[in-house]
Amino acid sequence: MLSQIRPAVVMIVLLTALTGIVYPLAITGVAQLALPAQANGSVIERDGTVIGSSLIGQNFASDRYFHGRPSATTGPDPADPSKSIDAPYNASNSMGSNLGPTSKKLVDRVNATIESEFAAGRVDVVAADAATTSASGLDPHISPQFALAQAGAVAKARNLSESQVRAVVEANLEGRVLGVIGEPRVNVLLLNLALDRLQ
Known part of the structure; x- marks a missing residue:
């Protein structure tokens, strides 16, 4: 049983490191070198x-x-946070009107x-x-x-x-x-x- 669990754990750790750390860092590095203005917004x-x-x-x-x-973006109503009001160009709430x-x-x-x-x-x-x-x-x-x-x-x-x-x-x-x-x-x-x- 241990012989089956050990390869599975090793693969999880390896793929997590590759896809969760190495790949994002590599893409971020390439973007910063090739297109720094676009990479920074x-x-x-x-x-x-x-x-x-x-x-x-x-x-x-x-x-x-x-x-x-x-x-058509909205934001929370300062008077009542459970409601929303029109907040043009609210980048934290990007959406259309859905009308x-x-x-x-x-x-x-x-x-x-x-x-x-x-x-x-x-x-x-x-x-x-x-x-x-x-x-x-x-x-x-x-x-x-x-x-x-x-x-x-x-x-x-x-x-x-x-x-x-x-x-x-x-x-x-x-x-x-x-x-x-x-x-x-x-x-x-x-x-x-x-x-x-x-x-």
Whole structure:
């Protein structure tokens, strides 16, 4: 019996060491050497201070900045932790709204977003991603259409010409991956940082 248990225990210890310690350390080492920025979360710093990640959207409220797509993430209600409230771009609770196309709540939210965008005078055409959330609720990108639709309002808030702001948008366009995967997009945080550098 001992002759059967001993090889089993040795294999458990060996495989645990290989797959639980050696392999993760090797992959971490390779990632740190080959792609250090990506391995550490694609963190963006300004003047030595971390201001965000290019992989996670942020809630920009000022008219001086481009706004990202709506976020459906939630967080605990400070008044009653057993309940949740809307908490846009809550990275600790990444999720979509889970509302289907026939949901009245979804239709009402999309219509309210469209009305508020028009009422604020931020856009003259509402792109699809201006009114819909992403699956994660943390999408850092918007479509070029949504970015260009906001250019006039951002230019006005910053006392710049619309052509200057549009040029910054065009300079920050990201194309399809390998020319065929995905859609052209603009990273909102990088775009807003480029605007800050412009002034």
